[in-house]
Amino acid sequence: MKLALRKSIENQVASFTMQELTAPHFDPNWHFHPHYQLFTVEEGTGTRFIGDNIQPFEPGDTVFLGPNIPHLWRSDPAYFQTSSGLSTKGIVVYFTEDFLGNDFFKRPEMHGLQSFFTDATRGYEITGVLKSQIRERMHKLLQASGFQAILQLLSILDELAHAEECQPIASLGYVNTHKVSETERMQKVHDYVLDHFRQEIRLDEMASLAGMSPSAFCRYFKTRTNRTFSEFVSEVRIGYACKLLIEGKFTITQICYESGFNTISNFNRQFKEITTLTPAQYQKAYQ
Template sequence: MRIPLRKELNAPSASFTTIELEESYFDPNWHFHPHYQLFTVIEGTGTRFIGDNILHFEAGDTVFLGPNIPHLWRSDRAYFEGNPALKTHGIVVYFTEDFLGEGFFDKPEMYNLRQLLIKGQRGLDISGESRERVRKSLQKLVNLHDFEAVLELLNTLHYLSSAVEVDYITSVGYVNTHKVSETERMQRVYEYVMKHFKEEIRLNEVATLANMTEAAFCRYFKSRTNKTFSDFVSEIRIGYACKLLVQEKYSVTQICYESGFNTVSNFNRQFKNLTGKSPLQYQKVYMRAEG
């Protein structure tokens, strides 16, 4: 059965939709939809794919996404193994640009909100006190209805429109070039890499999985994700390494091989290229932030 890439959301009884997600794992399908989206992770860990950006996620991860940005919060493998102690919990709000009527955000008084919607087209990662403010608002929205719910959402968007603790997620110029008909092919590639990133991944095997030659697959993947396939695999591995580093259970050498790298020097080089820090520096910065 083919998995739909374009996700359809309907809320016939309300102008926008708030959903509290509590499952064994987050939706494993890579998808996009024509709605703006506010999402926060209350519980769960894994790898986050948004447009051409890949990061490890954990509780607290909070984002604002514009329409048609492909995304996926892929829970760690352990969440798919039936462990009753592991579960995911998140809150998401979906709304369209005209959810309060055609031209509402074009009015002079809505200028700052209009700028927020424009910024959201690249996706916004929300951090610090702004993250906590948005998370609390989403938790309130779960239990609000009618006018109070609309007012709470507008207040949250208004707050975000002037927040400085936000960073763009996708690259400058990123455009979603995916088609619904390509869903199954890209889903197979993503699934394969997530299952095998700790091992050697051979390009010919992945190309065969996508029913392409190696050269055609490399061109296809770069055109759709704005990065090479080898960069994609490296980002998955580095994201997993970041998770292990903050757990402080393993040495850098152990994390190197556990994440799928063959040499410590290559691991250190690629880690710094992607994060701007060495593995030990990354770990120290995280621990200071937590402390």
């Protein structure tokens, strides 16, 4: 398995990096890096992990992340099958806070952007009309170069900094407590849960996978994710259930069992605890 390490994204010929990503699936590794990141999904579905937040993603999902916040766009299982014919596509922009010099964003005129960068430690989900506008501007940014590229990026950042349609993603007070040396252990946990959440997941098996006793694993997981392991599993299952509800191909009872729950009552209770809606209300609200 490829190790999930702290990434370093550098561009030797420009002050920031733009990439159009096309691959059978998105990078399956839980990782973080010292760059700010603006990312939009063009094609693909799956589960998004940012800090201590878990949500399903689909085309149009657009976020802005601060440095060193762990994240992962885990494509649905079908994308890992070589014969599926599926592929993912996205546009990403990486830059450091000093990409225009050490003091550029410390100038009085940059106060709004500086505050936006500070709050981005939780990550921002871009919503509403602004989401489509930012995605369109990211397409144009791909075609720009030199001074025009810098002007366009600054204009995008300024719009985000003053918009109401940027919603925090990670919980208030979230701090990345992961060490580079520990990311492989958390990667194993993420991979196992995402591959087996439809089945019973035993705590002792997970603890053994992480090389810990069950009690030590519970403390470790809670410290680094701000949730218990059972809460994490439930959120993964509910995230998958949300995707199935949106697709509308199964009944709610079928979705309950497809998502790894054993009883409809437990499914309904946990679904409402996490989303504040019943499955039927969630489906109706989306439609």
